[in-house]
Amino acid sequence: MRNLVQQSPMVLVLAFKRRLGMMFGTVGNCDVWNCWMRACYISRHSPSGFCTLEITAKVKEGNVEISRGREATKGFWLAATDKSGTLTPFNFSRRETGDEDVTLKILYCGVCHSDLHVLKNELGVTSYPVVPGHEIAGVATKVGKNVTKFKVGDRVGVGVLVGSCKTCECCQQDLENYCPQITFTYNSLNPDGTKTYGGYSDMIVVDQRYVLQFPHNLPLDAGAPLLCAGITVYSPMKYYGMTKAGKHLGVAGLGGLGHVAVKIAKAFGLKVTVISSSPQKESEAINRLGADSFLVSSDPAKMKSAIGSMDYIIDTVSAAHPLLPLLSLLKVNGKLVTVGLPNKPLELPVFPLVFGRKLVGGSDVGGMKETQEMLDFCAKHDIAADIELIRIDEINTAMERLAKSDVRYRFVIDVANSLSQ
Amino acid sequence: MPRLPEEEHPNKAFGWAARDSSGVLSPFKFSRRATGEKDVAFKVLYCGICHSDLHMVKNEWGTSLYPLVPGHEIVGEVTEVGNKVQNFKVGDRVGVGCMVGSCRSCDNCKDNLENYCPKMILTYGAKYYDGTLTYGGYSDTMVADEHFIVRILDNLPLDSAAPLLCAGITVYSPLRYYGLDKPGLHIGVVGLGGLGHVAVKFAKAMGVKVTVISTSPNKKKEALENLGADSFLISRDQDQLQGATGTLDGIIDTVSAQHPVLPLLGLLKSHGKLVLVGAPEKPLELPVFPLLQGRKVVGGNMIGGMKETQEMIDFAAKHNVKPDIEVIDMEYVNTAMERLAKADVKYRFVIDVGKTLKATS
Numbered sequence: 001m002r003n004l005v006q007q008s009p010m011v012l013v014l015a016f017k018r019r020l021g022m023m024f025g026t027v028g029n030c031d032v033w034n035c036w037m038r039a040c041y042i043s044r045h046s047p048s049g050f051c052t053l054e055i056t057a058k059v060k061e062g063n064v065e066i067s068r069g070r071e072a073t074k075g076f077w078l079a080a081t082d083k084s085g086t087l088t089p090f091n092f093s094r095r096e097t098g099d100e101d102v103t104l105k106i107l108y109c110g111v112c113h114s115d116l117h118v119l120k121n122e123l124g125v126t127s128y129p130v131v132p133g134h135e136i137a138g139v140a141t142k143v144g145k146n147v148t149k150f151k152v153g154d155r156v157g158v159g160v161l162v163g164s165c166k167t168c169e170c171c172q173q174d175l176e177n178y179c180p181q182i183t184f185t186y187n188s189l190n191p192d193g194t195k196t197y198g199g200y201s202d203m204i205v206v207d208q209r210y211v212l213q214f215p216h217n218l219p220l221d222a223g224a225p226l227l228c229a230g231i232t233v234y235s236p237m238k239y240y241g242m243t244k245a246g247k248h249l250g251v252a253g254l255g256g257l258g259h260v261a262v263k264i265a266k267a268f269g270l271k272v273t274v275i276s277s278s279p280q281k282e283s284e285a286i287n288r289l290g291a292d293s294f295l296v297s298s299d300p301a302k303m304k305s306a307i308g309s310m311d312y313i314i315d316t317v318s319a320a321h322p323l324l325p326l327l328s329l330l331k332v333n334g335k336l337v338t339v340g341l342p343n344k345p346l347e348l349p350v351f352p353l354v355f356g357r358k359l360v361g362g363s364d365v366g367g368m369k370e371t372q373e374m375l376d377f378c379a380k381h382d383i384a385a386d387i388e389l390i391r392i393d394e395i396n397t398a399m400e401r402l403a404k405s406d407v408r409y410r411f412v413i414d415v416a417n418s419l420s421q
Numbered sequence: 422m423p424r425l426p427e428e429e430h431p432n433k434a435f436g437w438a439a440r441d442s443s444g445v446l447s448p449f450k451f452s453r454r455a456t457g458e459k460d461v462a463f464k465v466l467y468c469g470i471c472h473s474d475l476h477m478v479k480n481e482w483g484t485s486l487y488p489l490v491p492g493h494e495i496v497g498e499v500t501e502v503g504n505k506v507q508n509f510k511v512g513d514r515v516g517v518g519c520m521v522g523s524c525r526s527c528d529n530c531k532d533n534l535e536n537y538c539p540k541m542i543l544t545y546g547a548k549y550y551d552g553t554l555t556y557g558g559y560s561d562t563m564v565a566d567e568h569f570i571v572r573i574l575d576n577l578p579l580d581s582a583a584p585l586l587c588a589g590i591t592v593y594s595p596l597r598y599y600g601l602d603k604p605g606l607h608i609g610v611v612g613l614g615g616l617g618h619v620a621v622k623f624a625k626a627m628g629v630k631v632t633v634i635s636t637s638p639n640k641k642k643e644a645l646e647n648l649g650a651d652s653f654l655i656s657r658d659q660d661q662l663q664g665a666t667g668t669l670d671g672i673i674d675t676v677s678a679q680h681p682v683l684p685l686l687g688l689l690k691s692h693g694k695l696v697l698v699g700a701p702e703k704p705l706e707l708p709v710f711p712l713l714q715g716r717k718v719v720g721g722n723m724i725g726g727m728k729e730t731q732e733m734i735d736f737a738a739k740h741n742v743k744p745d746i747e748v749i750d751m752e753y754v755n756t757a758m759e760r761l762a763k764a765d766v767k768y769r770f771v772i773d774v775g776k777t778l779k780a781t782s
Contacts, residue, residue, distance in 0.1 A: 170691060175691075178691045178692075178714070178715060178716060239716065308539075323707070324704075332529055332534065332537040333534075333537075338709055338712060338713070339713070340709075341709070341710075341713070342709050345683075345706040345707055345708040345709065346706075346707045346709060347704040347705075347706065347707070348682070348704050348705045348706070348707035348719065349704040350697050350699075350700050350701050350704065350705060350721060351700055352721070353697055353719070353720060353721025354697060354698065354700045354721035354722065354723045355537075355721070355723055356537060356721070357537060357598065357720070357721060357722050357723065358720065358721060359694075359718050359719060359720030359721070360707065360712070360718070360719050360720070361712060361716065361717065361718040361719075362709065362711075362712025362713035362714070362715070362716055362717055362718075363713065363716050364713040364714055364716065
């Protein structure tokens with residue numbers, strides 16, 4: 001174990017059982033981790049299934065943290081340092097551009113609801129200070145000598161992951177997002193033990209494998225949210241076969257994920273019904289987003305009349321909610337895919353599954369190849385997110401509004417313009 | 422004034438019925454309809470005892486209509502065919518499973534999924550098209566529309582073929598639908614009873630590696646030596662569960678009692694599928710993160726359509742998949758039900774109707 005710095009909140013010792021996902025450690029306010037984030041902290045040494053992780057000690061010099069053994073590139077970012085989730089300016093360092101790396105100047109970063117969950121440690125997995133942001137769009141300013149896919153000046157993006165093992169079955173099948181050794185764009189650990197910091201900053205350095213090319217006609221600002229919200233709904237539509245023109249898809253929840261799901265589904269030629277508890281969203285859903293119909297989930301009569309009418313449902317709702325009414329909307333062989341992140345188990349009534357051969361499945365973003373495919377698809381069909389641009393100094397207010405779902409439908413931080421002012 | 426069961430139809434019939442939710446079965450005179458132009462009538466030789474029969478005689482699902490003649494794993498020999506019947510003749514070895522009718526016109530019926538037809542008619546305890554109650558196979562004769570009759574090839578003994586008509590199709594169908602039938606895959610079978618043991622046999626016949634997951638350590642020897650399972654996992658043993666984490670492509674879960682889903686999801690590889698064929702009454706707790714993390718699926722399945730049921734019988738005949746049965750006399754049926762309630766059977770009771778059901782005067 002390397003020297004530990006007494007004051008640093010960054011130093012931690014972890015021992016964990018590889019598959020049961022219970023990890024014990026303390027990092028400032030970090031609680032015991034649940035299964036969801038276990039993938040972040042996987043050691044390279046795991047012959048017995050028990051792993052320990054050595055962390056590069058960080059030395060705080062002034063207000064700039066420098067990782068030992070790596071040169072610092074100074075920059076600027078927003079970090080939260082406790083579970084109030086309040087974001088404040090925080091100086092930082094990024095690694096030098098390695099041979100496989102692309103350095104991005106960040107122009108825009110989408111504000112995903114996951115950012116809010118992590119800022120406030122609602123999932124119990126946050127390691128402070130945390131810099132969120134995994135819907136990053138910008139321009140390549142430097143590329144490593146082995147980089148073949150990108151050149152300086154390219155319009156590029158980074159989504160939810162910045163690393164994986166590259167050798168497991170999932171990685172070999174372009175499913176890096178399911179790699180047990182995935183490195184998330186923020187609040188995660190690189191193989192060298194340093195933490196990852198996300199896109200609420202002015203620059204980022206990422207292995208070329210995890211960088212996306214923005215098609216020329218896809219705007220960077222409205223395209224940024226596609227890097228999480230877009231792939232989160234596109235991937236299950238492909239995997240679960242929800243792309244047959246004429247079939248009927250229900251989209252539960254009309255927020256960042258839901259509104260993109262409607263657009264992509266319409267581009268696939270699906271009939272789309274938005275299922276929402278907010279009647280006031282109906283006009284938007286139909287007139288602006290192009291949904292074919294709107295179902296108020298709290299209206300029993302309307303729900304009853306729609307029983308057995310849908311081939312699939314994408315459930316974007318994170319709050320705890322009953323599955324039975326949604327399952328009832330499905331036809332026989334219907335599929336309900338959950339992409340939201342409820343932090344408690346849902347109640348699963350079994351009879352509807354058995355008597356209708358229905359299924360409930362999950363999906364978690366997508367691999368890099370599919371994410372690129374999604375961007376190209378959206379560019380081709382003129383799909384981008386509906387966004388509200390904000391300055392960096394407006395982020396905390398935006399987070400408060402996001403908590404109340406007061407946004408149509410994604411905040412995007414206008415990083416470059418905020419910094420230039 | 423409703424007619425007595427024995428007067429409802431022209432052909433006299435005799436069986437054993439439950440009269441109330443005590444579930445006790447006793448001799449019962451009733452009648453079967455005349456063999457219609459599309460009907461096949463047959464002498465019942467054997468009938469399997471399905472756990473659903475036990476649920477229904479005791480009205481545990483709240484849907485039972487008495488008097489209830491259970492039995493939906495019915496096999497016998499054809500005695501009469503209607504004049505428009507094309508596929509069967511007198512003397513053929515045939516069977517009837519869980520359903521005897523459906524609308525024949527909805528999308529499900531057109532896709533050979535009569536089992537999911539909203540108007541599907543169950544073999545017993547349901548209202549037929551003419552408004553009369555359907556009676557199952559704990560009886561001397563059976564008549565059903567040709568569409569709901571399956572042929573049983575000569576190389577499959579009738580007694581051990583009977584349980585295939587419900588247990589067999591209940592596990593065969595999801596193995597196919599959820600793609601768990603490919604050689605080299607590795608599945609888990611939760612519960613080793615009527616459904617579970619047939620699932621092991623079918624999966625092995627398909628070239629699939631099988632782990633039996635059970636709460637009963639004493640079933641291990643049976644599972645490995647008799648049924649041919651590759652391994653055995655005690656579901657209450659945390660170390661065993663942990664050692665098997667992420668090893669299974671799919672799981673067929675035959676358990677009806679409430680049980681936790683999280684450990685089973687943990688056994689699945691990413692993209693794994695947990696298929697529920699037992700039906701617990703109360704909802705299960707579904708942790709969502711494991712589904713998302715591994716793009717896993719929890720699905721259900723209920724028997725299969727007629728086309729697939731015939732395919733399953735033919736597959737069983739070809740690959741010598743025979744349920745393990747205990748043949749009993751008709752009069753033993755109440756004792757059998759008590760033993761079934763305690764899972765004291767390897768693995769299916771089959772009533773020797775042909776030899777032991779004796780009509781009372």
